[in-house]
Amino acid sequence: MTLSSIRKKNPLVHCITNYVVANFTANGLLATGASPVMADEMEEVEEMVSIANGLLINLGTVNVRTLESMMIAGKKANELNIPVVLDPVGVGATKYRQRAIKDILEKVNVQLIRCNMGELATIAEVEWQGRGVDSGNGDMDLPTVAKQVAIKYNCLVAVTGSKDFLTDGYLEYWTVGGHELMTQVTGTGCLLSALSAAALTLEGNPLSNLCELFMDYKRVAELASDHLLLGTFQEEIINSIHLLSRGGKQWTLS
Ligand SMILES: Nc1ncnc2c1ncn2[C@@H]1O[C@H](COP(=O)(O)OP(=O)(O)OP(=O)(O)O)[C@@H](O)[C@H]1O
Numbered sequence: 441m442t443l444s445s446i447r448k449k450n451p452l453v454h455c456i457t458n459y460v461v462a463n464f465t466a467n468g469l470l471a472t473g474a475s476p477v478m479a480d481e482m483e484e485v486e487e488m489v490s491i492a493n494g495l496l497i498n499l500g501t502v503n504v505r506t507l508e509s510m511m512i513a514g515k516k517a518n519e520l521n522i523p524v525v526l527d528p529v530g531v532g533a534t535k536y537r538q539r540a541i542k543d544i545l546e547k548v549n550v551q552l553i554r555c556n557m558g559e560l561a562t563i564a565e566v567e568w569q570g571r572g573v574d575s576g577n578g579d580m581d582l583p584t585v586a587k588q589v590a591i592k593y594n595c596l597v598a599v600t601g602s603k604d605f606l607t608d609g610y611l612e613y614w615t616v617g618g619h620e621l622m623t624q625v626t627g628t629g630c631l632l633s634a635l636s637a638a639a640l641t642l643e644g645n646p647l648s649n650l651c652e653l654f655m656d657y658k659r660v661a662e663l664a665s666d667h668l669l670l671g672t673f674q675e676e677i678i679n680s681i682h683l684l685s686r687g688g689k690q691w692t693l694s
């Protein structure tokens with residue numbers, strides 16, 4: 441189980457992420473025993489990523505200043521062989537985001553792109569009806585397009601939705617299950633991207649580790665949905681990550 445392996449390793453994950461999900465992402469990483477650090481000041485990101493085990497670049501509230509920080513941190517991570525995960529949040533929404541993602545993908549070698557269907561369509565330049573950060577609607581042969589993107593950028597691609605699809609450009613994996621409440625609170629995809637950065641720091645086959653993580657996360661959604669209360673659903677996600685990463689053992693004070 442990837443969540444419990446992350447707990448054993450306690451990787452430091454440097455997150456350059458959006459201000460909507462930063463707190464939830466930090467708590468989700470902590471719940472699985474990883475150490476989060478959020479830092480997006482360009483004067484310090486090189487130094488910060490140098491002490492990290494993994495880097496997350498999330499485009500959710502990108503601006504001119506943070507884009508520059510993403511470039512600096514990404515290039516340094518490449519130099520030091522630190523895995524980089526790219527979450528192209530809302531990339532279809534504006535031309536600025538499209539230019540930003542092109543620039544990042546040209547200059548930084550990312551190990552994983554984790555996105556929803558709409559974001560994949562934009563990266564692959566496939567016609568799609570997106571709206572802000574929502575996945576949107578359209579017609580696309582997901583496996584074919586995801587594999588093309590993986591080959592083009594020489595990286596793994598994981599596309600989430602009711603079923604998640606993961607590929608290295610050749611192998612194809614699907615994970616099923618979970619709960620649609622995951623789309624009704626903000627940041628569940630962003631947190632999965634951060635957890636993916638933690639998973640890519642583990643020994644073993646990166647794609648297998650990610651597949652296991654995505655299955656774990658579907659299970660997290662199922663456990664969290666026991667209560668079906670939207671207001672506390674984010675908290676239940678954190679509780680379920682905590683529980684699964686501890687091999688199902690409840691937390692007790694010792
Ligand atoms: N209809 C659905 N049924 C079950 N699970 C779903 C459904 N849609 C998405 N999920 C799950 O929700 C999680 C987040 O995926 P989603 O595609 O919503 O990410 P996202 O759009 O990037 O999210 P965000 O931008 O809010 O962080 C994944 O674990 C995915 O499997």
Ligand SMILES: Cc1ncsc1CCO
Pocket residue numbers: 458460461500501529530573626627630
């Ligand atoms: C709502 C929202 N807007 C920019 S990022 C974000 C959070 C997750 O996508």
